[in-house]
Amino acid sequence: MTRQTDSKYYLKALKNILRKGKDSQSTLSDIASKLGLNFGVIGCDEKLLLGTFSEEFQSFNLSLDDVVYGRLLTSNEDGRLLANIIMVLVEKELEKKKIGNEVLGLYREINMIYSFSEMISEKIDEKSIAEMALREASQIINSTHGLFLIYEPKQNEVVELASFGLNPEKEKNIHKLNVLLKELINRGTSAIVPSDKIIDNPALNHLKTIMYAPLKVKHRTLGIVILGHNDEKEFTAAELKLLTTISLQSAGALETAHLYQKGLQEAKEREEAIRSIHEVSQKFVPNEFIKSLGKDRLTEVSLGDLVEKEVTVVFADIREFTTISENLNPEDNFLFINSFNKRMGPIVRKNGGFIMQYLGDGFMALFPNGSQTALRASVEMHSELRIFNEERAVKKRFPIKLGIGMQNGNLIMGITGDIERLDAAIISDTVNTASRIEGLSKHYGSSILLTDNCKNNLTHPEEFDFRYLGPVQVKGKQKPIDLYECINGDSEQLLKHKLATLNTFEEGMKQYFMKEFAMAAVTFQQIVKKERNDSAAKLFLNRSAHMITQETGDDWKGIASISSK
Amino acid sequence: MGQKLLIVDDEAHIRMLIEQTLEDLEDEGVDLLFAENGEEALNLIKEEEPNLVFLDVMMPKMNGMEVCQIVKKELNLAHVYIILLTAKGQEVDRQKGLDMGADRYMTKPFDPDEMLAVAEEILKV
Numbered sequence: 001m002t003r004q005t006d007s008k009y010y011l012k013a014l015k016n017i018l019r020k021g022k023d024s025q026s027t028l029s030d031i032a033s034k035l036g037l038n039f040g041v042i043g044c045d046e047k048l049l050l051g052t053f054s055e056e057f058q059s060f061n062l063s064l065d066d067v068v069y070g071r072l073l074t075s076n077e078d079g080r081l082l083a084n085i086i087m088v089l090v091e092k093e094l095e096k097k098k099i100g101n102e103v104l105g106l107y108r109e110i111n112m113i114y115s116f117s118e119m120i121s122e123k124i125d126e127k128s129i130a131e132m133a134l135r136e137a138s139q140i141i142n143s144t145h146g147l148f149l150i151y152e153p154k155q156n157e158v159v160e161l162a163s164f165g166l167n168p169e170k171e172k173n174i175h176k177l178n179v180l181l182k183e184l185i186n187r188g189t190s191a192i193v194p195s196d197k198i199i200d201n202p203a204l205n206h207l208k209t210i211m212y213a214p215l216k217v218k219h220r221t222l223g224i225v226i227l228g229h230n231d232e233k234e235f236t237a238a239e240l241k242l243l244t245t246i247s248l249q250s251a252g253a254l255e256t257a258h259l260y261q262k263g264l265q266e267a268k269e270r271e272e273a274i275r276s277i278h279e280v281s282q283k284f285v286p287n288e289f290i291k292s293l294g295k296d297r298l299t300e301v302s303l304g305d306l307v308e309k310e311v312t313v314v315f316a317d318i319r320e321f322t323t324i325s326e327n328l329n330p331e332d333n334f335l336f337i338n339s340f341n342k343r344m345g346p347i348v349r350k351n352g353g354f355i356m357q358y359l360g361d362g363f364m365a366l367f368p369n370g371s372q373t374a375l376r377a378s379v380e381m382h383s384e385l386r387i388f389n390e391e392r393a394v395k396k397r398f399p400i401k402l403g404i405g406m407q408n409g410n411l412i413m414g415i416t417g418d419i420e421r422l423d424a425a426i427i428s429d430t431v432n433t434a435s436r437i438e439g440l441s442k443h444y445g446s447s448i449l450l451t452d453n454c455k456n457n458l459t460h461p462e463e464f465d466f467r468y469l470g471p472v473q474v475k476g477k478q479k480p481i482d483l484y485e486c487i488n489g490d491s492e493q494l495l496k497h498k499l500a501t502l503n504t505f506e507e508g509m510k511q512y513f514m515k516e517f518a519m520a521a522v523t524f525q526q527i528v529k530k531e532r533n534d535s536a537a538k539l540f541l542n543r544s545a546h547m548i549t550q551e552t553g554d555d556w557k558g559i560a561s562i563s564s565k
Numbered sequence: 566m567g568q569k570l571l572i573v574d575d576e577a578h579i580r581m582l583i584e585q586t587l588e589d590l591e592d593e594g595v596d597l598l599f600a601e602n603g604e605e606a607l608n609l610i611k612e613e614e615p616n617l618v619f620l621d622v623m624m625p626k627m628n629g630m631e632v633c634q635i636v637k638k639e640l641n642l643a644h645v646y647i648i649l650l651t652a653k654g655q656e657v658d659r660q661k662g663l664d665m666g667a668d669r670y671m672t673k674p675f676d677p678d679e680m681l682a683v684a685e686e687i688l689k690v
Contacts, residue, residue, distance in 0.1 A: 016591075100585040104677060107582050111674040
């Protein structure tokens, strides 16, 4: 401080005791009256602060360390005593101020650290912790450069999280710096580095002074915070203490951030694991099944959960599978079945159905949206199969034939088993019937067979073409079931033939049921002559021919009774 | 006429800190007054009608809230600008304080620079 600022500062203390301190004012007046003198106090700015004076008053300088900050004017020489008292009071006031300033300085630090720790504890990523630490540090510690580094033990590398004021050229020298920094980090202490000690380090040698503090959590050092200045200014011990405090707070926040990220990562992994289990379980028990039970996921179902629903049940079966599998070893058998299933599953799902069960040589699929979707899927499965067979032909493999049967009706889906072993199950007569119908498709040589029940459920029957195949007595059923053949799954050639002879076939059926067996035989003969592969026509030709010689009573209704499957 | 600023806190070191913080205001002709409890504060407010009061909330005898309520609601001294001072973490008192008619709220530890800026803004110096 210059003498001039000193005198102003002292004058202020003088003003303080005269203005604010009512006690000191009255003490001065008391003493003055005991000494029998009048007095006036004038500041070094020549302004009257207290009392009065006249020309003949004696003047005594008020000073501290030879710096005059005012004058006391008194009516006699005893004023010297009063001047001394005033100077002592001013000195005391200055001491008080000095302590007050120091306390305020400390308070500022506390306040800074308080708000810093509050702010930094809200940060959960390393980078913003580092940035905040450097920002705060540079605000309270006069510095031109800053570097916030952490040590990554896995890579044995020092990584910069934040910096300011650093020369972009430092990148070139970072490898040289790495060694130094690792050493500093290992040391785990804070220090002010004298200017002559940093010359050797190319990345920092443009700095005149630096200081650093470790980022420490308990006994581990996570990294280091460095501040530098390119002036001849030396950092003070108090500034180092502040930097150390900031570093400590930052290290704590970093550790919390690490733990938080770790917890987050673990939670993510756990969730991922659960999700993949959920995904796999969905493949074993169809999600649609679980949804039908009114549950969101497999883990929510319990023994006894059930729901009754109207669905279309579709059985698809590879014809002559036994013959095929006899010629294959078990592994090839499995590969063969999988190559087939792989192509059929997506068609079922695409049409809103799901595969309830794989049956070795085929599968059972459920279509909750009714027989329109089920029949569409069935036709598509046949056309996909034709593509599959063409591919197999190229590889000189035998073609596969597929029979599909479907029935519509109520079924109960539920969870069965016991506490240790649960399974999704369906209980329904519809399933049995659908299975039997599929069995019949072999007998009639149809690619797709459906019941009247199923046909009546179609929302757009005009999409397909059908042939009525008459009533059939299915084993285990009291009433006979009317059967229809959907011809749209047939090969192009066969479909063309069946479409061309649709009316003839219908005529033949009418004749058959009116017991005009000879005429029916002729009608079916016409159809078979055109296409030897029309199995149903061949079947009814045989039946008609057979019936010609049979006695039929009034109760004969042409109900077929087939004992296969 | 000079303006008056009253500092009310039961802790001597806080009073000293605030005095030190607001010292520069004295050069602008602002008188700094002090009280160490609610009663003393209330008497000084009645007597001096300061322009601005920094009022600690937690004090023995009448607390800051009560002082504030009497000044604002009973004495109707609307022109006495009251800033309540409360320890951090007790922000629940904030709304209560404002309901009692306090003009502003400040938490302790206070930021000295902020405190001086606020005082200068209110006293327009």
